Amino acid sequence: MNNKYKKFCKYIKGRRAAVVGVGISNKPLIRWLAGLGADITAFDSHDESEPSIASTVSEFKADNIKVTWSLGGDYLKPLRDETFDIVFKTPKMRFTVDALETQRRKGAILTTEMELFLDLCPAETFGITGSDGKTTTTTIVYEILKTAGYNCYLGGNIGTPLLDQIANITPEDKVILELSSFQLLGMKRSVDNAIVTNITPNHLDFHYDYAEYISAKKNIFATQGATGKLVLNAMNDLTYDLRNSARGRVSYFSGDTCVTLRENYKNADIAFLDEEGYLCIQKPSGITRIIHRNDILVPGYHNVQNYLAAIALTSDLVSADDVVAVAKSFKGVQHRIEFVRELDGVRWYNSSIDTSPNRTINTMNALSERGMHGVLLCGGKDKQCVYEGLGDAILKFADRIVIYGSNAELIRQILDKEADGRKFEVFVIEGGDEVYELPDTREAALSRMKEAVDKARSLAKSGEVVIMSNVGTSYDHFRHFEHRGDLYKELVNGL
Known part of the structure; x- marks a missing residue:
């Protein structure tokens, strides 16, 4: 058990914890907090007429998990009227919501399930965000690292919520996370190693504007250390420009030969597609051909780019053979062609x-x-x-x-x-x-x-x-x- 986790366990016992949103990641969060002795109030805009809420309430009651429920209608009223020690918000709620601001003024810690996980995680973390390709690239990174022999955990937008597994994660493990702009908005903790696949206008029905969307994506690397790695898409101008905000090492991937880029950044890891269709990695020591694009099982040029991003991120940790083994066997992710x-x-x-x-x-x-x-x-x-x-x-x-x-x-x-x-x-x-x-x-x-x-x-x-x-x-x-x-x-x- 790592020291940060021990410290949190000691802190949370008997504390009032608010969990806003009873969704995929927050249900196991409630169970986990209850197991640590927290006094939990769960909030959701839906009431028990919604089948999933009714099922959750019944499930916790049957398992003797004590939860105070604030559901439907003016469900945030207790956050305005009462005092909590820590508040976990749902990803699609802004920290600027009045009820959360009230708790902040009262001294509560405002966080999310994912932010707390990153605070407590002892393992090296790999995060992938972008407008397109997140899930497939995240899964490819996970499969490559697993093939290389690492004990890996997959989470974030895919896999399973990981906070309730934190006691089992060791410093030798690898944690791979898909992170959306909703999860990253307002997040103050970055991953150790990150990919930004691309940035195009997206989710503007939620974000105030395009600038806020881009700003949220930048949080994936905003607090990285000097040894952290940031992989950027050199073919996407907005993504490529993020190099100027990087705090750690910057690597690139490109779905073309990117000759000029490789000449300008000879000391950076650059994954690229050569003239003959081979996926390659350029490192300071030289260029290695890895696999021909036609030998990748999943179809599409966009999947070539997904592999290039994964190669750039994992190049210090795996061999070309590990990448080839995955590329020839990985059938893709559900709901993607x-x-x-x-x-x-x-x-x-x-x-x-x-x-x-x-x-x-x-x-x-x-x-x-x-x-x-x-x-x-x-x-x-x-x-x-x-x-x-x-x-x-x-x-x-x-x-x-x-x-x-x-x-x-x-x-x-x-x-x-x-x-x-x-x-x-x-x-x-x-x-x-x-x-x-x-x-x-x-x-x-x-x-x-x-x-x-x-x-x-x-x-x-x-x-x-x-x-x-x-x-x-x-x-x-x-x-x-x-x-x-x-x-x-x-x-x-x-x-």
Whole structure:
């Protein structure tokens, strides 16, 4: 047991702890705090009429975990009226909320599950953020380090919440975290080693503006030490410019030969794609070829870049053979160009993670690069993103587009604008472009999506591909992108 953890255990016993938001990461947080003897009040905007809340309340009661609940309506009232020692907020709540400011003035510690984990973690931490590619890159880093023989923990936006495992983590372990802008906003603790995959306009329906979104991303390395490592995308201007704010070592990755970059930064680790299609790493000692892009199991140029980022981050700790072993066997992450089934000669794919135009552009390019064509099923909730380039990318893959989502008109407009004489058909599912009250029932969500899947089936021909790549978030119809993807797969497998 590390000293920081021992100190926290001593501190928290008998203290009043507020946990705001009873979600995926905060449920195990409540259990963990209860086990350490904290006096816990849990807050959530939903009440027990929401099935997940009712289930959680019953679960804790059955396990004899004592929790005071403040649910629904004016659920933050106890934070305004009472005094707590420590407050854990949900990632999508700002520290500037009045109730939290009240607690700050009263002397409470304001933090999050992830920030406390980073404070207490004795192991070397690796964090990945960016507008696109976070989950896949995080998983690749985890798989490479695990293949190299390290005992690894995977967490953050993926894997499992790790704070309740802190007692088992040792200084020799490696912890790999996917971190979103929501988690990073206001965070005062950075990871030891970080990747910023890219920065494009995203989540502007939540952030005040683009500047705040960028500022949140920078927190992943803002308090790094001199020995920390920051890996930046040299092909993305905003990401590349972050080198001027770095506190530790800076490394780069680039999906091209980046000759000038390599000449200018000869003492930096730079992962790049050479003229013959090999993924390479340049270190002060020289250049090593690792694997040809065609030998990587998961498709797409964007996945080449994901591997390059992972190579740059792990180059001091693993061998080329470790990378090759993962690249030739790793099948990808669920909901990311995920093969579902083949039916009547048509191959069906699920890419529900494509919650922005840029993600769908990458998916369309990955398919068209491999000579695939067919039907696109798309649509979701807009995040005030830039749609430029989307129409062109879609029409390289599909000439039949089924739209089911509240951003239907935005997708139609960019298709018309960028068609450049290409012929295509658009089918907007009736009612599919509306926003529904959430949480939605499973039955209602299934019935509305079924029409879109049936339409795609009627349009597809043998030898073609049907893929769901949504261009928007799931929150117009579904609880989250996994919910959307799982229901889609259920429908496709039921055809």
